[in-house]
Amino acid sequence: MDNLPKTWDDWIENFKAWQDNVGYKREWMGDFDLSIQFDWERAGDVIEFGDYQGRPKWERSLQVPHQSMRDALVSMITVQGDTEFASVEQQRHLLATAPTDYDRYAAARIMAEEQRHGWQMAYLLMTYFGQQGRREAQKLLERNAQDGDRLLGAFNRPMPHWLDFFCYTMFVDRDGKFQLGMLSTSAFKPLAASMGPMLKEESFHLGTGSNGLRRIIKAGVIPLDMLQRYINKWVSTAHDLFGVDESSSAHWAYVWGIKGRWDERKKLEADVEVSKENLNEEARQHYHEEIVAEVEKLCGYLPEGAVPLYVPHENFNREIGAFKRQRYTVEGTPFEGSDDEWNAYVATHLPTAQDEEDLKTLFEQQWVAEKPLTARQIASGIGASA
DSSP, X not given: OOSOOOSHHHHHHHHHXXXXXXXXXXXXXXXXXXXXXXXXXXXXXXXXXXXXXXXXXXXXXXXXXXXXXXXXXXXXXXXXXHHHHHHHHHHGGGGGGOSSHHHHHHHHHHHHHHHHHHHHHHHXXXXXXHHHHHHHHXXXXXXXXXXXXXXXXXXXXXXXXXXXXXXXXXXXXXXXXXXXXXXXXXXXXXHXXXXXXXXXXXXXXXXXXXXXXXXXXXXXXXXXXXXXXXXXXXXXXXXXXXXXXXXXXXXXXXXXXXXOOTTHHHHXXXXXOOOGGGHHHXXXXXXXXXXXXXXXXXXXXXXXXXXXXXXXXXTTTOSSSTTTTOOBOTTSOBOOSOHHHHHHHHHHHSOOHHHXXXXXXXXXXXXXXXXXXXXXXXXXXXXXXX
């Protein structure tokens, strides 16, 4: 893929080569439509926040006032597209070990939608940002999660099995919902208009995660303490995805009007004051509150007398920000103890090598409750040949 694509059709040919390279067979998409979709009405016509508030939204990159702002837009679009293709690279192998036919369909559909989202971001780069955009659109197909060179660390992490997948779609894909929501009010109209259709598709990803975890609990095969350790693993990963606590990039993105707050329109209507220095932390807190409520719902499916599942504190197991690689408990308090005591604590709160071994045996059982495919899902052909 050394040749820089000059046209959208050129990029599509390179995309097909990427599919072949990662081992994703096009027939797995069934009748799924890889198309470019915009919701122009939802995007709005007027810049909603920041220094350019009240002016018409920018419909072409040359309308964006400064090169630094265009660079920031290219970076945001590139990162979003990078995560979409990375997810396929992380998950593709799981189709061969799906615990049920429904789960094979669900994973194949998620991967198809992730590829469409990646298409959408590549289309924006190719169409609106000249040679700089074409170069970044090509790089989306050249980086690879298996090589560890995707832009965000979470999207280079191995996903060896379906317990990881269910936790990932429940918690990491939910971070994706927040990121898309914050871009949905962007002053760059083609980006804002891309978010509506992507958010609709993202809801299926989140539902797959929450539904999968409910079915795991109902089956009663995976020990609940083990399930909790995998929840802790992926929640802390998702917490990191919101970025450093005080971000100058987020600050300027808001000032320039290109990325807003979560529920920006509701906050503007309610006259909620913006703290531009703490935008990432504010979004992380919204996310944390949402997953706490979701895990509380899961607890309603636990057997009587079971220890409730929980969401670990934002300080626990962090790799980014003020609490990076510091020793905090799942309750958020500083850990007091020796290195050996800390290692023992981690082994009871994050997955271990023994957990991975034990799962090989547990996966031989009916470890997740069945869920039938609907007639429409069967007719779609999505994942049927995987």
